[in-house]
Amino acid sequence: MADDSAEQPILKRKRISVACNSCRAKKSKCDGKRPVCGRCAGYDYHCSWGNEATHRDASCTPPLTSSEAGNAASPQEIFHRCEKAIRSLAIDVPPEGRAEINQSLSRIQAALFHDSSPGVTTISPSSITVSSPALIQRIQSPRYVGEVSDIHFFNLVRQTAAPRGGDGGAQDDTGEVDNYDIDAPTTMEYLQNPISDMPERSQVHRFLGIYFSTIHVAYPFVEEAPFMDKLKDLQDGNPAPDLTHSWLSLLYALLALGAYYDSFRPDSRPDGSAHQKLFQRSLLLSRHDMLERSLTQVSALLAQCFYLLATSEIDRCWAYLGLAVRLAQSIGLHADIQDHGSSQPISERPQIRSRVWYSLYVLDRLTALQLGRPPAISDHDCHVPIPSRIDGLDPDVNDGEVQEISKEGRAGEYFVRLIEFSSIIGRVLRECYHPRRDIAARLQSTKNCDLLLLTWKQKLPRYLRFDLGHAFEKSITLKRQRNMLAIKFHHLRTLIYRPYLFHTSPEKNLLTQDQSCRSREYGKICATEAQSIASLMHNVTDTMDIVMNYPWWQMISCLVCAGSIMVMAGALIKQDAGDDTTVVALEEDVETCMAVLKALASNSHGANLAWDMMKNIRARSQLFNPAKG
Template structure:
C-alpha cells in the first residue's frame, strides 16, 4: 500500500521528526500524547485535499479558477475585436472589387473563418462599433447628462423663463415633459484610439468635401490660406503623408471631411443616415491628440475647424471648450499682439496676414458662442492689439479675392468688390455683440436698472442701424440685387441678415410681454407705467425682427438650401430664438389693438410654424433639430392654454386679469393705467383653474 503523505506537518512532529497525519487544528499524534500542536503560517506548495476543504465549508478552487479566467477573457475579447476589425476592413475592400475578384476573395475568407475557434465569433461580447446603434447621435441629451450654465442672452434661458411663468398650468402631470435643451452633451465614443479601419474618401469625394468647406464656412471665416490648403491637399491625395509632421494636416483634413460629409447628407431621403462624418471626426481627433504638445498656427487652424463641426452637430459645450483651448494656444504663440511670430516653421506662416485672420476668426466665434450660451467672453478688446485684416489680402481666397463689377450687377459705382469685405463687416459687428452682452445680458447676473436698460437698448439699436448702413453695396441684404451672379455674395448677405435680425431682436427682447415675464418685477412694471410708448416700440421691434428671421426661410427649396446658403452653425439657435418670441407674442396678441398692430395673431403663428417646419424637415439628420421641434411644439401649447379659459380671477388676485386687460385695452389710457396700478399693487401670481 502506497504511503499517504500529509501536505504539511505540525511544528511538534517536525521537531521530533515523527510522522504527522496533517489533521488541523490538532493532529492525531499530538492529541494522543497531549502535546501542544502548532502550525506554521508559511505558504503551502501543495493544495489541501478535498476532505479538508470540505471541513472548512468553503472551497478556494472556484476563486482561483475565476482569477485565472479573467486574463483569458480579456485576451479573448481583444482577439474577437481584432477579428471583427479584420472583417470590417475586408468588407470595405470587397466593395471596390469586381465580381470575379469578389468571388475569389470570398472563398479565401470562408476558408480562413472555418479555421477560427468557435468562441472567436461569439456575439455575447461587445458588438463591432460599425454596426452599433449610433447612440452618440440619436441619444437624448439632457436625460442623464449634466446640466450646464446658460445665461440671460441664451434662447434656452428665455424658453425656461416662459415655462417658469406657467409651470403650474401649462403642463399637467399626464403630459410628458418637453425637451429642455437642444444641445448635444453626450460624448462620441472611441476617441482615444481608432477602433475601426481608416475611412479615406475617394479623390472625387475628398475634392467635393473641400469645395463644400471653401464655399460655406471659409467665405465667412477665412483664416485658412486657400493656396496652401490646396497644396497640402495634393500631398494628401498622392498618399505621401506617412510621417509625423503631417499629422496636424491629417487632423485638419479629417475635420473638413467631417463637415463636408455632414453638409452633403442633406437632404436626407430614405434609409439609414450615414455616419461617415462621425468617423472622419473620430480620425481627426486621433490625429490631433498631440496638438497641445507643440503650439503652432496650424494646430490653431485644426482646432477652429473642429469647432465648426461641433457647432454643426450642436455639441455646443464641447465647442466652447475647444475654442477656449484654441484661444489659449493662440495667445501662447502671440496671436494677440503684433510682434513678429517666433514659432513659424515655414516661410508662409511668418506672414502676419495669416495670424491676423486667425485671431479675428477666434474673436468672432468667441462672441457668437458667448451670445448663444449667455456666458462670459474669453477675448476682451483691452487685452489684445492686432491690426484688422486687409481687405485686399490675397491669401484666403487666392485669385477669387476680387470680383469684377460687371460680374455682379449692372448698377454699380465701384469697380471692385472684395470677398474680405464680409469678414471685416462681421468683425465690426462682433464689437456690437460684445457691447450687447456686457450692457444688457451681464453673465454676472447683476441686474441693470430698467430705465438704464431701455436707454442702452435704444443706443445699441442706433449703432446697429449705422453698422447696416455702412455695409458695402454688394453686402446690403436690405437692398435689391438684380441680375447678380455671385453665389458667394448671396450667401454672405444671408449670413449678415441672420446675424442682424437675430441681434436686433435680442436687443429689444427684455421688453417683450412684460406683464407676463416680469409680473413680480416692480421696477419693470413701474417703467411700463411711465414709458408705455417706448416699451411698445421696443416690443414691436423685437417681434418684427423675429418675423424677419423666419421670413428669410420662405423661399427655401429643400434642406440643402438652408445648410449651404445660410450660416448653418448658428441657424438652430437663431430660429429657436425667433420662433419662441413669435409664439409668446402670438399667445398674447388677442386683437389688432396690441403692440403688434402690423401683424395679426395668425401672421405670427404662420411665421413661427415656418421655423417649426424647417426643424421637422431637418430632424432626420439632426438630433438637435428634432429636439428644437419638440421645444417649439411645447411652446405652442401656451396659446391653447391661455385661450381655452384656463385662468380665472380669484379673490385678491387681480394680476393676470390686469395683464390681459392691459393687452386688450391698450388703446384706452384710463383702463390701461388702472390695470397697471392693480398689477403693481397686487403682484400675486395667478392660479390655473382645476
C-alpha cells in the same frame, strides 16, 4: 456504451508558445490565433500581440507574418510609454536630476528614431501605402509671454546685458535657456498611414469643395490654395516634409464638416455616420494632452468647433473654443507680430495669423450670444490689426462684375464687416443684458446699441446690403454672404429688444409713463424682427438650400429664438384683445419656423429637439396667463 465512449476524441488543451496580451493579463487560456484570438473575438476584447519574451526560448515562437507584425507594438510606442512613466516618476526629482533625465531620454530617442526598423519611416517624399506606418513630427511655435511676465523681463535683461554685435560680442545664445516652463516633449509620433481612413479622392474633393464654398467664405482661417496643394502631394504619395498631426487633424475636421453638409442631400443617406468617423479621426490626431503649440493646431481646434456647432453640440463647442483661444494666446496671436517678444522668428505671415485670431474672436462672440455667457476674448486685449480685404474668396465672380465691385477685396470685405458686427455683439452683451442696471440705463443702452447696429448696416458696401435688390447678379458667394448677414442682423436686433417683450420684474409697476411707452414700443420691434427672420425662410426650396446658403451653424438657434418670441407676442396680443390679423401673421410665421426645423430634423438631432421644444411651447401658450408669469 463502452464502444461509443471509446469513439469519442480525447480533448486535450493545445499548448501555444505565446498568448496575446489580453489573455496574459487576465491569466486566461489563449488559443494563439492571430491577429485576433478566439477568446478576444468572443468577448469583443482588444487583442494585441507584444514581442515580450516568453517562458520558453524565443526560438520556439513562430515568426510573425506581415499582417501580424502590423499589430505588434513598435519600439517607438514602447519608448513613449516608458518615457511617460519616467517623467511621471521624476516630478519630485531635483531640477539637476530632471535635466539629466531629459538628456538621457533625448539620446535614447534620437538613437531609436534614427535606427528605425524598415517598416517605420519618416514622412518624406516617398510612396506611401495603406499599411505603412509613419513618423510624424510635432512642431512648436515660439512661446509668447507678455510684458508683465518675469520671463519677458529676464530676456530683456539678457539681451540688454549682451547685445548682439555690441561690446559683449555677437555670441550665439541659441543654446541658452530662456524659459523655466517645462515643455512637452517635441518628439516624432508613431502613426499608421495618415490617409488610411481618408475617403476616396472624389469624395475628399467634394467634401472640401463644400467647406470652402460655405464656412470658408465667412471664416477664412485656412488658406485654400496651399492647403489643397499639400493635400494633393499627400494623395500622390509625396507628402510635404512639414506634415504634422495638427495639419492632418485640420484636414479630417474639414472633411467631417463637408461630409455633414453633404449628408443632407437626398442621395447621401446610406452612410450618415461618415462625418462622425472623420471627426473622431480628427480628435485622435489632436489629443488634448499632446497639442502642438502652433497656428495649424489652433486652426484644427477651430474647425472642430464649427463641426460641434453645426451638429448642435454647443456646450462642447464652447469648451473646445476656450482651449483654442488659450492656445492662440500662448503663441501670441492676440498681439501684433512686432510685439511678440520672442527671440525666435515667426514663420507665419501676419495676415494668416490675423485671420485665425479674428475667426476665434467672431466665433467667441457668436457662442457667447447663443449661450448667454461672457466672451473669452476681451476687446481690450486684442492688439491685432484688422485683416486686409482678402482676395480669392469669390471665385465665381466674372470679370465684368469685378469692375463693378470695389477692388478692396470683393467677398473678403464680408469678414472685415463681420468683425465689426462681432464687436457690437460684445457691446450688447455688456450693456443690454447687464443684470444690475436700472430701467432708465437699460433703455438708453438699448437705444445706443440699436443705433450702432443700424449704422453698421448702412455702411455696408452695396453688394453686401441684404435689404437692397441685386438683380442679375451671378455670384453665389455674395448671395450666401448677404443671407448670413441678414440672419445675423435680424437675430441680434431681436435680442437687443427682447428684454422688453414681457416684463416679469418688480420694476414693471415703477415705470414712468414715458418708460412704459418706450418698453411697449421696443417689444413690438422685437416681434417684428423675429418675423423678419421667418420671412427669410419663405423662399427656401429644400434643406440643402438652408444648409448651403445660410449660416447653418447658427440657424437652429435663430429659428428657436424667433419662434419663441412670436409665440409669446401672439399670446400677449390675444390677452389684450388686440388685432387678430397680427396674431394670424405671427402664427403663420411660427409655422414657417417649425416647418424648417421639421425638414432639418431628419438629419439633425438638434433640429429635432428644437422642433419638439417649439411644439410644446405652442401648446403651453394657449394656457398662458401674464398675471401669473
